Amino acid sequence: MKKYIVRSLKYFFALCVLCIALMGLMLMTGTSALSLDDTLYVMLHTDRYLMLFAAIVALAAVYPRFGFVVRRVKGDIEENREQILNAFRSAGFSLRSDEDGVMTFRADNFGQKLMLLGEDEIKVSQYGQWIVLDGIRRGVARVQYRLDSYIHMTRND
Template identity: 85%
Template structure:
């Protein structure tokens, strides 16, 4: 069910993006077609059917490649301050901590909206690794910062 909801959110976001782009093209007069011609072409030609198909396929695949699990060498307890700082500098804050799992969420409404409401990143320990699990954009930012913070701490 979670997969379906994520796909549906991404489908809506892609549709909004297409509508905004078409609207901007019409407003700036960079479109070769008028509004009437655009709407006619959208519902009566194969070109827009292909666009719709591409949007559906991307939305269906998004949960598979849009969410990741990344590892950083370290210890959750020992490197707790570096973890909190890495998330804070990426726009996330600690919301809960249970059974060795830290849960971070985006700080601002805009950031939550940009992440389509999928702003939760979980941090846990797996052997010698700190595991970051969540949306790719958020995890990638935090992973880079956390790795840097941990390396700076080790070198000091």
């Protein structure tokens, strides 16, 4: 539960920064119909910005539910270890630990970690005949596609 709340707060702040950046960009380029003073007045005294704030809160509240996934790829961690490492490497992740049958990967560079809001950890484990990928949706989706392709290529060779 604590992890869920922390993830929600991170996403809330990221959405707030995005909104502030967009408003600032509109003010700097002159595409905003209002001045800075008028914008601040409207933000604090009208329902329009309350609706925006409510939407940001709602998105941040549900983001951890839909932003993190568990995906499976048919294969074996031991047999397909090289394909797993290559798939993560080409997606910008590197192996940080390999303990008790669970491989943990993290993003390689600061920019990617920032874009993933510090939630750049993807865990790989074995479940029956499946390789299980558990982590943030954006990272898992990229790796899953590559890993599935790499495993299919080695089976066909």
